[in-house]
């Protein structure tokens with residue numbers, strides 16, 4: 565009887581490489597996701613610049629209280645500076661993050677990629693740290709479960725930023741790009757929260773699973789974690805599929821990504837029309 569080595573066993577269970585059309589289907593789904601995300605984050609950035617930037621330039625800091633529960637507070641200089649820094653960096657990361665993922669920019673303008681990457685990393689880290697300060701020392705909307713959820717988001721931002729930088733310095737660019745993708749999704753957590761909430765309101769025709777007056781309830785507790793854990797889970801599936809998935813895995817992943825992007829598009833459209841444009 566012939567002996568079966570571990571290599572030949574692995575060969576038996578390994579899926580055959582997917583055909584080109586399956587790879588193209590997945591690549592197209594990724595492009596569709598990226599374009600919607602890019603556009604949606606630009607609208608969010610425009611809203612931040614228009615609402616917070618314009619009122620700061622006018623010297624009318626009361627404008628910061630139009631949405632935030634603990635925006636500008638007279639006499640709290642440290643807190644006001646922290647919020648100002650948070651908002652400025654929120655604008656920076658929302659504009660610079662997606663550009664880091666465009667292959668054409670990476671290949672044709674490597675110096676821009678490096679400088680924009682430094683700006684993005686610094687913005688993400690400081691945005692996370694000022695966010696933590698605001699949640700635990702300044703006061704924020706929501707309850708303890710939500711505060712723990714957003715704090716874990718901030719810790720993941722710090723961890724992923726450290727890993728992306730470390731791998732880039734070691735010139736391990738394959739690993740760097742995986743950590744940078746994780747960072748992009750963790751930094752996008754607050755944006756996913758907003759479009760996730762708008763998607764939920766749209767499909768339910770109004771608030772469901774939470775109390776809009778106290779901004780607490782099971783759905784918001786779920787969303788405080790799902791805002792980054794769900795995108796990160798989809799990313800891990802995608803990374804596995806890209807390296808070792810067969811034809812079925814590629815088709816399933818393309819279908820999942822397309823479904824997710826359609827849901828996101830609805831959330832982005834409702835957030836734009838109902839939340840961001842009216843305040844610009």
Ligand code: HEM
Nearest residue numbers: 631632633654691692695696698699704705714715718754
């Ligand atoms: C790095 C990406 C982030 C961006 C782009 C961002 C963006 C923003 C924006 C635009 C606001 C103003 C509220 C609005 O107009 O919607 C805000 C408020 C706030 N952010 Fe962030 N943020 C980020 C990260 C974080 C993190 C990681 C935390 C928590 C650890 C956090 C905590 C807060 C808090 C507590 C407020 C005030 C909310 C309130 O009570 O009204 N942010 N953020």
